Amino acid sequence: MFSLIKFQVHIVVLLVLLILLIESRVIFPNVPEIIDRESLLPDDFMIEDMVELENQDPEVLPNLYQGDIALNNEIFNQLRVGLRWDTFPKKRWENRTIPYAISPLYEPEDMITIMTAIRTLTRMTCLKFPKWNGKDKDFLLIWPIKYPKGCWSFVGKVGGPQILSLQPPDQTGPNCLGGEGRAIHEILHAVGIFHEQSRNDRDRFVKVVWDNIIPAYKGNFEKQSLENTTYSFEYDYKSIMHYGQSYFAKEKGKLTLVPKMKGEKLGQRKSLSQTDCLKVNELYGCLDNIKTAKKYYTLCRILGI
Ligand SMILES: *[C@@H]1O[C@H](CO)[C@@H](O)[C@H](O)[C@H]1NC(C)=O
Ligand SMILES: *[C@@H]1O[C@H](CO)[C@@H](O)[C@H](O)[C@H]1NC(C)=O
Numbered sequence: 001m002f003s004l005i006k007f008q009v010h011i012v013v014l015l016v017l018l019i020l021l022i023e024s025r026v027i028f029p030n031v032p033e034i035i036d037r038e039s040l041l042p043d044d045f046m047i048e049d050m051v052e053l054e055n056q057d058p059e060v061l062p063n064l065y066q067g068d069i070a071l072n073n074e075i076f077n078q079l080r081v082g083l084r085w086d087t088f089p090k091k092r093w094e095n096r097t098i099p100y101a102i103s104p105l106y107e108p109e110d111m112i113t114i115m116t117a118i119r120t121l122t123r124m125t126c127l128k129f130p131k132w133n134g135k136d137k138d139f140l141l142i143w144p145i146k147y148p149k150g151c152w153s154f155v156g157k158v159g160g161p162q163i164l165s166l167q168p169p170d171q172t173g174p175n176c177l178g179g180e181g182r183a184i185h186e187i188l189h190a191v192g193i194f195h196e197q198s199r200n201d202r203d204r205f206v207k208v209v210w211d212n213i214i215p216a217y218k219g220n221f222e223k224q225s226l227e228n229t230t231y232s233f234e235y236d237y238k239s240i241m242h243y244g245q246s247y248f249a250k251e252k253g254k255l256t257l258v259p260k261m262k263g264e265k266l267g268q269r270k271s272l273s274q275t276d277c278l279k280v281n282e283l284y285g286c287l288d289n290i291k292t293a294k295k296y297y298t299l300c301r302i303l304g305i
């Protein structure tokens with residue numbers, strides 16, 4: 001009896017692998033023939049001055065704005081937890097649709113992780129993620145960029161093929177693909193969402209331990225003015241968009257962010273929190289009508305962390 005179950009498990013695993021092989025073959029021909037980073041990244045792509053970063057989280061390593069956010073020459077003075085579409089109308093994905101292609105350089109198990117993240121987002125939000133058909137002008141191109149290394153993404157739609165980089169596992173660890181969480185985090189940046197602790201009211205909820213932050217990276221902990229920013233939901237410690245407690249720490253294990261409420265933890269990278277889920281649905285107008293609002297409030301409550 002037991003060995004029969006084991007046998008069935010093996011069959012299921014084989015089937016999944018087979019489906020993946022077929023799926024990846026579907027993905028391959030769609031991927032444009034661009035492999036070197038020069039042709040993938042915009043001319044005005046900014047990498048901040050390098051300071052030696054060791055023992056840091058893979059979201060911290062890319063050395064971009066706040067670690068993992070890629071900017072072109074635009075400066076986001078009008079940040080909110082989600083982008084303001086009235087200020088940046090072109091950064092909103094049209095028809096709630098984000099076509100994507102995955103690099104053939106990923107191992108099958110890493111492709112599964114990325115596709116699991118996309119499935120989670122499809123299930124919990126009103127966004128659609130079709131595979132790129134080779135024709136859509138704007139799409140996400142998920143690619144293991146070598147430099148800057150790590151996990152990073154632009155915020156909102158950039159236009160054209162848009163890189164989202166997820167560093168595959170290597171001898172240093174799982175990097176960005178140990179689970180679906182980091183893929184979800186970076187995709188949420190591409191959807192139009194910023195880090196939770198940059199909210200204007202964050203000082204009521206977290207203490208920034210400035211002395212423990214690597215001096216060159218203190219700017220990553222700035223918050224946004226109320227004049228330019230807004231948010232609709234309660235501060236969310238459980239957000240997949242919140243920094244971890246030791247990001248940009250001078251020494252491993254030193255705290256840079258401490259929650260002010262007892263028992264709260266920071267920096268989960270498992271899945272969307274209930275509020276993350278509502279945030280995405282709100283940003284794309286899916287809480288505006290009573291019927292879809294009811295659906296997504298229920299979905300977020302049941303499936304959110
Ligand atoms: C708000 O944004 C404007 C322009 O984007 C900027 O000049 C100004 O300094 C910002 N206000 C604050 C208080 O940060
Ligand atoms: C969005 O939908 C409209 C109407 O169906 C269509 O004309 C338009 O091309 C779509 N946009 C994209 C980017 O697919």
Ligand SMILES: [Zn+2]
Pocket residue numbers: 059068069185189195
């Ligand atoms: Zn981030």
